[in-house]
Amino acid sequence: MKIKKNTREIAEGDLTPMIDMTFQLIAFFMVLINFTQAEQDQRIKLPLSELAKPPEAPLENAVTLQIFIDNKEKVAKGIDKEEITVVRFDGDDYNFVDLKKRLIVERQARSGPNDEADAENEITVIIRGDMDVQAGKVQELIKLCQDVKFEKFALRAKQEVKY
């Protein structure tokens, strides 16, 4: 009797479409991953606003100041009575007095020796304030920045998504 030679073929799945899809997925997640998180502090809960649309072009000449309550949990639990508001700049926490000194240095470093920042290169101060921080403290911060001759401010808020 003649037996067919290929009674059992090794079943080989075609892997190409699967690999294609997997690469597509990887590309998708890679593009969407948010690396800018690095400069954002997770302790800060930004206030929400439905008008807070992301800027079309990122601000080029900007300093980011993050203002928040350092002992928020302790105040909430009643351990501390007074809120301690601190400002984070460039990875370090400052009180207002020290921040001013730091900003003067920063401004000099950015605007060059003659301290004349032209209009186009004007430095924007991005203020990322925690939603529970006192408005007076934010104003104090703005005042402090004005003393250091910063004029443009951007108050940052998180986009409120309505479903």
Next chain:
Amino acid sequence: MKIRKNEVHGREKIELQMTPMIDIVFQLLVFFIMTFKIVAMEGDFNIKMPQASAGQATTEVPPIPLVVKLNASDSGKLTSVLLNGRAMPGNSDLDFMRALQKKIIDLIDGKSGPGSLQEEGEIEIDAASHLKYHYVIQTITAVTGKVGEDGKIIKLIEKIKFSPGGEAG
């Protein structure tokens, strides 16, 4: 002469090893899925606040000065909103904001372009110092624009400044 089987056609068939590649690719995929987090976008409210020096005459006086006063309870909650001294009706912050926005829309009266209140007007925010900051942003949101029914933003008064001092109780 004996010829090797593989050399009959002169070329050996190369088979790609798929398994290690798929392993790695899945590893990558899992990594990106795990680290993926939908983050709400952030946006800015631009405020230009040059320091008013003593000798500088303020030539740019807005046609109608609009002062929004925000009063707060001891715990920093918003208790009342006053526009040019007139209290906004309502019981909650949302009521105040709605009333304030309506008032601003009424004041603008659909006019835009040079010389209009929308272009020239400036809101001065006078917030109680211990008021929580998110109420300030809420107020700025209410006065700078309104999201229309079609999702487009209707611009209201975009110039904002804070009251000098800002230590009102």
